[in-house]
Amino acid sequence: QSLLTQPPSVSGAPGQRVTISCTGSGSNIGAGYNVHWYQQLPGTAPKLLIYDNTNRPSGVPDRFSGSNSGTSASLAISGLQAEDEADYYCQSYDSFSTTSVFGGGTKLTVL
Amino acid sequence: EVQLVESGGGLVLPGGSLRLSCAASGFTFSSYALHWVRQAPGKGLEYVSGINGGGGRSIYAPSVKGRFTISRDNSQNTLNLQMGSLTTDDVAVYYCARAADFTVFGVDEHFDYWGQGILVTVSS
Secondary structure (H helix, E strand, O other): OEEEOOOOEEEOOOOEEEEEEEEOOOOOOOOOOEEEEEEEEOOOOOOEEEEEEOOOOOOOOOOOOEEEEEEEEEEEEEOOOOHOEEEEEEEEEOOOEEEEEEOOOOOEEOO | OOOEEEEEOOOOOOOOEEEEEEEEEOOOOHHHEEEEEOOHHHHHEEEEEEEEOOOOOOOEEOOOOEEEEEEEEEOEEEEEEEEOOOHHOOOOEEEEEEEOOOOOOOOOOOOEEEEEEEEEEEOO
């Protein structure tokens, strides 16, 4: 059972906006630790998408954005494209386990 | 160009041992913490272990503590993971990942480069 909870799946049509939630607790997101997001295309390694809650690495389109509030964080993807179809993972630090922790992952389907 | 290339995976018997390695290039190896993250078939990502740039500090997930040992050779730009007492729960693709700049080791890190992963299978 992941300490960070994500919906198993979300979907949207091309051009639409979708959000993926990441719910934690007072020992991780709620304690103020940053949330990071990764995109994993089928058969490939994860790729850093958002770091420190809201920042995009160079080369990541501004269609991807992150936010957080309280014990939760969200990844928003606007202007959905077929190539966005992938698994998305949130990650944070947990002071109880004293390690990084990942959410269970969310599969995005572009209809 | 940053590159991380894992090796050493394969099939091992339950209770057996295996040593993974990750060869790094394209950056000042000793300046960066490195980590192992695994992914069981069809499952999500799971943090495994990390080591700081100098090699003097390491962290482990509870699921592997006491069975796995992380180490690094800064003269050879190589990260290692010695895995022991392996069970079917350890079956996964193992990724090595670099902690990004300006992160505090073991706390609030994120991973900016990942290897392609290596499969570890535990079966009799």
